[in-house]
C-alpha cells in the first residue's frame with residue numbers, strides 16, 4: 001500500500017467503501033455492547049471490570065447514567081446506523097431487575113433503529129425482529145424462571161450462561177456462587193423457555209483432570225445448548241489465582257494436559273454436531289454468535305457503560321474503568337489514534353481467531369494492499385513451520401497453530 005501524507009484517511013475510505021457495500025437502505029449495521037459492572041461476588045480468577053456486592057441504589061444510578069449515554073449516542077450515531085446485534089455483558093447483567101433492564105432496552109429502542117437489514121422498511125424494534133440478536137450474560141446463581149420469562153418479554157432472545165464446570169470441587173476452587181445442581185437447573189430453565197443459550201466453560205483449572213473436564217462437557221451437551229464457549233484459564237494479574245500461583249500455593253494442570261482437554265473438546269463437540277468456528281467457541285449450525293463475530297471481523301460496534309470499547313469508522317475508543325468517575329458523569333470516551341499498521345495487525349489477529357481464517361481478497365479490499373506483502377517474511381516462515389496455511393484464497397491457523405497462538409502472533413507482529 002502506498003503511504004501518503006493522509007494514509008489513515010485513505011485506509012479508512014477503503015474500509016468505508018467495503019462496509020457501504022454491505023449496507024442496506026443507507027444505514028450501516030452496528031453491534032451494540034453495554035457493560036454491566038456488577039457481580040454478587042468476585043471469582044478467584046476473574047479480572048473483568050466488575051464490582052461485587054453493590055446495593056440497588058448504585059445499580060439504579062448506573063442504569064440512569066447508562067440511559068443518558070444511550071440517548072446521547074443515538075443523537076450522534078442514530079442517523080447512520082441500525083443496531084442488528086445487542087450484547088449486555090459484564091460483570092453479571094442478570095443482576096439487573098427486569099425493571100432496570102426494561103429501562104435500558106427502552107432507551108436503546110428510542111435512540112436507534114433496532115432490527116435486521118430490513119429494519120428501515122418494517123420499523124422492527126427490540127423484541128419484534130427475529131433477525132436481531134439480543135444477548136444477556138448471566139450467572140446461574142442470579143435468575144429463576146420468572147425472571148427469565150420477564151427478560152424474554154423485554155426482548156432478550158439469547159442467554160449466555162457462566163457455568164464454568166459441573167464439578168463441585170472445581171466450582172468451589174473457582175469461587176463461584178453456584179454449585180453444579182444450580183447450573184444444571186439454570187440450563188434446564190432456559191431450555192424449558194425455548195431460549196437460545198450459550199454455556200461458558202473453563203478448562204485447565206487447578207485440580208481439573210481430563211476425566212473431570214470430559215464429564216462436564218458431556219453433561220453440558222446433554223442439555224443441548226446451541227452454543228458452547230470453552231476458555232483455557234488465563235492467570236490474570238491481581239486475581240487471587242495469580243497471587244496463589246506466584247506463591248506456589250496453586251498448581252495448574254500440565255500444558256500437555258491442558259491441550260489434551262482442548263483437543264478432546266473439539267472431538268466431542270464435532271461428534272455432537274457443533275461447528276468449531278472460533279478458537280474457543282462452537283455452535284450448532286446457524287447459532288454462531290453474530291455479535292462476537294463483529295469483533296472478530298472488525299465490523300462497527302459501539303460499547304457504552306464503563307470499561308466499554310468501541311470500534312467505529314476504523315477508530316477505537318474506550319471509557320473509564322472508574323465507577324465513581326462514571327457515576328459522576330465525568331467519563332469522557334477516549335479515542336485512540338489508529339494508524340495503518342495497527343489496523344492491519346488488529347485485522348489479522350482478530351480474524352485468525354476464526355477457524356476459517358480470512359479471505360486475502362477481503363484484506364486487499366479493506367487495505368488496498370496484499371497480506372503476503374505486508375506480513376512477509378513472517379508469514380512465509382509460519383507457512384513453512386506448519387503453523388499457518390492457505391486454502392482457496394483463505395489464510396488460517398493450522399491445528400498446531402491453534403495450540404501456539406502466542407508465538408504466531410509474536411512472529412506476525414515483528415515483521
Ligand SMILES: C[S@@+](CC[C@H](N)C(=O)[O-])C[C@H]1O[C@@H](n2cnc3c(N)ncnc32)[C@H](O)[C@@H]1O
Pocket residue numbers: 045046047048089090091092137138139140161162163164200201202231232233234235236
Ligand atoms: C463476564 S464473564 C460471564 C458471565 C458471568 N459473569 C459469569 O461468570 O457467570 C465471561 C466469561 O469469561 C470467562 N473468563 C473470565 N475470566 C477468565 C479467565 N481468567 N480465564 C479464562 N476465562 C475466563 C468465564 O468463562 C466467564 O463466564
Ligand code: SF4
Pocket residue numbers: 038039040041042043046047048050090091092139162
Ligand atoms: S466470572 Fe463472571 S461472576 Fe465471576 S467475577 Fe467475573 S464477571 Fe463476575
